[in-house]
Amino acid sequence: MAKPFGDRIILRGLKFLGIHGVNEDEKLFAQDFTVDIDAWLNMEKAAGTDNLNDTVSYSNMYRLVKEVVEGKHFDLLESLAESIAITIFSKFPLISDVRVRIGKPKVAAKYNADYVGVEIFRTSRVSLSS
Template sequence: MNLKNSYIHLRGLRFHAFHGVMAQERMVGNDYEVDLRLRVNVERAMLSDDVADTVNYAEVYQLAKQVMGEPRHLVEHVAARIAQAILGKWSQVDEVNVCLTKRNPPMGADCEGAGVELCVTR
């Protein structure tokens, strides 16, 4: 068996956070959804069955939660900080995809959300 690519993903992480350009957003907050996909070679973990041979997704969640808890103006900036934090902590991560959605954007539209998707590599 040859492993071509492997990814660790966390989907639909939900946070209430205080990001936004408008003062009201930073005071009341909004609901956000984060999807993460990390390109990681998990071949060793496939064979060893040991979490030490992979990236622990519970730790990835904690890192994303920490970044989401730091109020910023733009979702672009928040998404980039999440990607940067992941790449900074785990050298075995080659690429990070971050999709960050503000669930109720204050733009007068009936929609499921607005946000940004980044693909960041080393």
Template sequence: MDKILLNGLMFYGYHGLFPEENKLGQRFTVDLELITDLKPSGRSDNMNDSIDYGQVYQVVQKVVESEARDLVETVAEEVAQTLFEAFKKLDAVKVYIDKPGPPIPGYYKSVGIEIYRERQDYV
């Protein structure tokens, strides 16, 4: 199982249950594991045989920085689905979204969610 790893992608979004989250927004950090066969690109040295990291960033940015969602779970699901639509070579993806300093009682560095999806989950 080959992976492309993208770590610490940072975006500004307006997701959350509380009105102040939707009004003020906050930073979100996204880590991705893209499961794909890297043998063809490793042998050819041709980007057309792989998945372009820059394009991945743009796809995720569009999702995270667009319409506000109540749940980070929804954002993660939309990230996964959009990545499968954009990259036909993608077999599976793990999406981790970190939400630093959530406005909930107590002291937190962050909260986060992680999902794992395979292409067949969206057929």
């Protein structure tokens, strides 16, 4: 599957507290998560009109990602990432593709790493049927 190129909204290093993981201690206490988002959409109209209504607000996208990460518990980061992607597509129909990267910094300390995590890439089902 070829990854898109072109216009995209980029959110890097978003930090949230969430309760996600398979171990019992991960289900009891909130821990730090980092999230990076790349969201592809055509920004040509917004560039010409200089109007926020012709694009996607990164502030709104941040709030949406925060709701997902700090909301429902997921055992797997894969499921959390998928939920973020699905929610982005449902709330922002201008977005055709999204990459979601999630890191768990505290778990990574065991491995002497900045974080461990997952990254997914999804294409909107709406854009596939167009």
